[in-house]
Amino acid sequence: xxxxxxxxxxxxxxxxxxxxxxxxxxxxxxxxxxxxxxxxxxxxxxxxxxxxxxxxxxxxxxxxxxxxxxxxxxxxxxxxxxxxxxxxxxxxxxxxxxxxxxxxxxxxxxxxxx
Amino acid sequence: xxxxxxxxxxxxxxxxxxxxxxxxxxxxxxxxxxxxxxxxxxxxxxxxxxxxxxxxxxxxxxxxxxxxxxxxxxxxxxxxxxxxxxxxxxxxxxxxxxxxxxxxxxxxxxxxxx
Numbered sequence: 001x002x003x004x005x006x007x008x009x010x011x012x013x014x015x016x017x018x019x020x021x022x023x024x025x026x027x028x029x030x031x032x033x034x035x036x037x038x039x040x041x042x043x044x045x046x047x048x049x050x051x052x053x054x055x056x057x058x059x060x061x062x063x064x065x066x067x068x069x070x071x072x073x074x075x076x077x078x079x080x081x082x083x084x085x086x087x088x089x090x091x092x093x094x095x096x097x098x099x100x101x102x103x104x105x106x107x108x109x110x111x112x113x114x
Numbered sequence: 115x116x117x118x119x120x121x122x123x124x125x126x127x128x129x130x131x132x133x134x135x136x137x138x139x140x141x142x143x144x145x146x147x148x149x150x151x152x153x154x155x156x157x158x159x160x161x162x163x164x165x166x167x168x169x170x171x172x173x174x175x176x177x178x179x180x181x182x183x184x185x186x187x188x189x190x191x192x193x194x195x196x197x198x199x200x201x202x203x204x205x206x207x208x209x210x211x212x213x214x215x216x217x218x219x220x221x222x223x224x225x226x227x228x
Contacts, residue, residue: 006156032215036219043118043221044157044204045219091156099164100145105156107156
């Protein structure tokens with residue numbers, strides 16, 4: 001079935017260092033890959049997304065890369081700050097009969113140590 | 115913050131009861147999806163509604179049902195509650211169409227079944 005694997009499950013970095021979170025998807029029809037940040041007790045918030053016709057996208061300190069052949073995509077956060085501490089979820093999506101269903105990874109708890 | 119709202123924020127029910135959760139979509143969004151997020155897990159797709167009709171469903175039993183109204187607000191109904199139904203229930207709205215893959219989440223309803 002459709003599956004998204006996410007690693008690592010927890011990640012601790014020193015403030016100012018970079019953090020990388022990796023996801024692998026199983027459905028080759030997936031063509032849209034959003035990343036969400038979820039702080040404790042709050043809603044998932046979209047931080048960046050990428051479509052399958054693009055290999056890389058950057059927004060300030062955040063970047064996402066996509067390797068369609070390997071079915072891998074990764075989130076890169078540079079110059080991490082304590083406020084980056086949260087749970088990050090990747091997701092893969094494609095349209096099936098007009099339905100855009102997201103398959104989420106299991107999440108990565110990022111801790112940025114001051 | 116997104117324009118997606120949910121009510122109530124918290125709810126406690128007992129096993130066997132029924133519950134209705136509500137979602138108000140972001141203005142201009144005609145598609146709503148519902149997700150169940152168990153503690154420490156990624157959101158799991160329940161179903162999606164488009165123009166008042168169910169437009170796709172995940173691996174959830176029929177006791178999970180929904181409605182979408184002409185103003186695009188939505189309800190999630192769960193009958194015969196089980197302990198494992200305890201979770202955060204998220205709705206997400208999107209504008210639909212070819213650009214409709216980006217989903218914006220509401221703050222969620224935390225349901226506890228005793």
